[in-house]
Amino acid sequence: xxxxxVLFLLSSFIVTSCSSSSSQSPxxxxxxxxxxxxxxxxxNLALAWAETYQAERSDVRISVTGGGTGTGIAAxxxxxxxxxxxxxxxxxxxxxxxxxxxxxxxxxxxxxxxIAVIVNPDNPVSELTLQQLSDIYSGKINNWxxxxxxxxxxxRLSRETNxxxxxxxxxxxxxxxxxxxxxxFSTDTLLLPSSEGIIIEVRQNPNAIGYDGLGYVPxxxxxxxxxEETGGAYVLPSIPTVNDKSYPIARDLYMYTDGEPTGFVKxxxxxxxxxxxxxxxxxxxxVPVH
Amino acid sequence: MEKSLxxxxxxxxxxxxxxxxxxxxxVALIFFFLIREGAPTLGEVDLANxxxxxxxxxxxxFGILPLITGSLVVTIGAMLIxxxxxxxxxxxxxxxxxxxxxxxxxxxxxLLGGLPSVVLGFLGILLVSPFLRVFLDLPTGLTxxxxxxxLGGIAVPTIVSVAEDALDAVPRSYREGAWALGATRWQxxxxxxxxxxxxxxxxxxxxxxxxxxxxxxTVMMVTGNAPVLAIKLGSLFAPVRTMTATIAAEMGxxxxxxxxxxxxxxxxxxxxxxxxxxxxxxxxxxxxxKKRAERILS
Numbered sequence: 121x122x123x124x125x126v127l128f129l130l131s132s133f134i135v136t137s138c139s140s141s142s143s144q145s146p147x148x149x150x151x152x153x154x155x156x157x158x159x160x161x162x163x164n165l166a167l168a169w170a171e172t173y174q175a176e177r178s179d180v181r182i183s184v185t186g187g188g189t190g191t192g193i194a195a196x197x198x199x200x201x202x203x204x205x206x207x208x209x210x211x212x213x214x215x216x217x218x219x220x221x222x223x224x225x226x227x228x229x230x231x232x233x234x235i236a237v238i239v240n241p242d243n244p245v246s247e248l249t250l251q252q253l254s255d256i257y258s259g260k261i262n263n264w265x266x267x268x269x270x271x272x273x274x275x276r277l278s279r280e281t282n283x284x285x286x287x288x289x290x291x292x293x294x295x296x297x298x299x300x301x302x303x304x305f306s307t308d309t310l311l312l313p314s315s316e317g318i319i320i321e322v323r324q325n326p327n328a329i330g331y332d333g334l335g336y337v338p339x340x341x342x343x344x345x346x347x348e349e350t351g352g353a354y355v356l357p358s359i360p361t362v363n364d365k366s367y368p369i370a371r372d373l374y375m376y377t378d379g380e381p382t383g384f385v386k387x388x389x390x391x392x393x394x395x396x397x398x399x400x401x402x403x404x405x406x407v408p409v410h
Numbered sequence: 411m412e413k414s415l416x417x418x419x420x421x422x423x424x425x426x427x428x429x430x431x432x433x434x435x436x437v438a439l440i441f442f443f444l445i446r447e448g449a450p451t452l453g454e455v456d457l458a459n460x461x462x463x464x465x466x467x468x469x470x471x472f473g474i475l476p477l478i479t480g481s482l483v484v485t486i487g488a489m490l491i492x493x494x495x496x497x498x499x500x501x502x503x504x505x506x507x508x509x510x511x512x513x514x515x516x517x518x519x520x521l522l523g524g525l526p527s528v529v530l531g532f533l534g535i536l537l538v539s540p541f542l543r544v545f546l547d548l549p550t551g552l553t554x555x556x557x558x559x560x561l562g563g564i565a566v567p568t569i570v571s572v573a574e575d576a577l578d579a580v581p582r583s584y585r586e587g588a589w590a591l592g593a594t595r596w597q598x599x600x601x602x603x604x605x606x607x608x609x610x611x612x613x614x615x616x617x618x619x620x621x622x623x624x625x626x627x628t629v630m631m632v633t634g635n636a637p638v639l640a641i642k643l644g645s646l647f648a649p650v651r652t653m654t655a656t657i658a659a660e661m662g663x664x665x666x667x668x669x670x671x672x673x674x675x676x677x678x679x680x681x682x683x684x685x686x687x688x689x690x691x692x693x694x695x696x697x698x699x700k701k702r703a704e705r706i707l708s
Contacts, residue, residue: 304466307639308648310552311636311637
């Protein structure tokens, strides 16, 4: 169990935000705590928000942890967090489980995110259609030369199944948004426990293809331009292409609370949707909601 | 005075006895807990699904064969590396190395044993896996073999320290006897010292296996975690997913009491049974070897 805990700390880059307002007197008993847990995609953003907010409101302390969307929602269901961050929409069975526990999840769209498909800079392939991506990840295409690259095997990288990004990618790319489709990831897809793991492998391995939130992609990796269908325009992920909906693999990011938020949790969520917080969204490479 | 001494002795004896029994109680409790949380799986997941070759929990596919074969491949690979290296190092330290070399080597090996596996895993991702990909011309360096190499490194210190103790415990008169008969140093080690320390060396290897099969962090970082059925010849050089890494990676996600949750405990139970089997085989082998040695000596 200890190992599981240690691993969690590492693989999900759990970062507990240290309050920047240490000058605050310890006798102040009116400190309000907000517990925020969930998506690894959102964790850096949530952390930046928490730090800025705490600098303004010294009576509020926000603790931010990652672990994956499933982890955050599980925590919300078990009623151990105030806010669960999620990079996918809550599932029906999760809502049912929550209601069985007396928890009523309420959804807030707090930012948008493009999923960038990344390859090694040495890879000559720079454009793919959604269908080609689906075929690559489901195992129908196994060599880069089939999509106009060199004669190299394709190494598919994915996040672990507890990642909201994984589920989103499965539904939007592998199944092309068709809910009756039962296509699965090819069994030899490497399931890496963190975004960072995917980036390290893509950086080192010219055979690899992976995906990550736009905000996480470093400059030295190559993003693939995606076309919705053969003959369509190939679009690179960016804030404008997400907002005009021309980049096909983009999604909303959510925070969930138990019931409509009240009091200082409501204040915080309202602030998140305000201009100042949404500016931070753009700074971190995500897409503001308005 | 006499009486208080007896009284103290009584307490100390009981304390030692309790700690002895507590080990049994703990193992029993752990096993009970694993069964309680894992057994419902058998009612929830039908056997055809359980023994299928696809592990994909978010679509209710709970085939554990890829995980079991993955763990076995990595562990067997690790043992093939750690066994000769560990025993060899132990023999060198205890039989061949000059005194000063021994003084340096022993603490160094123990230091290696204390290295956190996260650190090794990180080294594995950054150095070992890219090197192996280029050197062996593999599609990716995140393979069972990379895991085996690092796990071998983790198991070696355990094997060395236990095997070295066993070699040290071989009476000096055995070696002197061999030398007196004109045996070379190598003949003495191979024909006398090592066979005499056989049971200790076996224990060392079994402890090493236990260390390797239960290791989580390094394995999760470097084996790629792809749930492929690892029964082909090339499986050692392909990505695999082990039981421990699966439990670790998915534990945080599952809702308490769900099928997936029970399934993870079922995997834990399987892992426990495998370790138990390894230990039983080991102790029966050691036990038999001891009885034989006693017969000869008596």
